[in-house]
Amino acid sequence: AGNAAAGQEKSAACQACHGAEGKASVSLYPNLAGQNADYLQHALQAYKKGERSGGQAEVMKAFVSGLSDEDMANLAAYYQSLKP
Amino acid sequence: AGNAAAGQEKSAACQACHGAEGKASVSLYPNLAGQNADYLQHALQAYKKGERSGGQAEVMKAFVSGLSDEDMANLAAYYQSLKP
Numbered sequence: 001a002g003n004a005a006a007g008q009e010k011s012a013a014c015q016a017c018h019g020a021e022g023k024a025s026v027s028l029y030p031n032l033a034g035q036n037a038d039y040l041q042h043a044l045q046a047y048k049k050g051e052r053s054g055g056q057a058e059v060m061k062a063f064v065s066g067l068s069d070e071d072m073a074n075l076a077a078y079y080q081s082l083k084p
Numbered sequence: 085a086g087n088a089a090a091g092q093e094k095s096a097a098c099q100a101c102h103g104a105e106g107k108a109s110v111s112l113y114p115n116l117a118g119q120n121a122d123y124l125q126h127a128l129q130a131y132k133k134g135e136r137s138g139g140q141a142e143v144m145k146a147f148v149s150g151l152s153d154e155d156m157a158n159l160a161a162y163y164q165s166l167k168p
Contacts, residue, residue: 027122034168038111046138054135055126084118084168
């Protein structure tokens, strides 16, 4: 399981769209607060592997390209820990 | 904007994985309760258009293949209306 504190340290780039507290700034983007960490980790991996296209998928792919598996697990743990 | 009551009527097939109240039954699947309707509608369209692969994307594509744009808007409104 990821480390939420370490995830928070990596979350700066996420906040412009997904909000400082995991509530999306634009309704076209998903809220992340309280989302299942296992799902979030899967979704990050899917963006990295190019399994999603359309919408903001290219933007997400660019953001996650520099993240390690551990970074993604930590980010997922962090967002799950936030109150929805 | 979609009609939440009409969306609820279409939600039976969603509940096995996403829960009767939009809380996923398995942590690998996303919670939908309180998620932004605009995002949910986008995600449903992405599955329908084949813009997502891997994970449960084929399952989602099969489920949404019979849904109209209106059905998707209604489902999105319904899940947004649920308490996260």
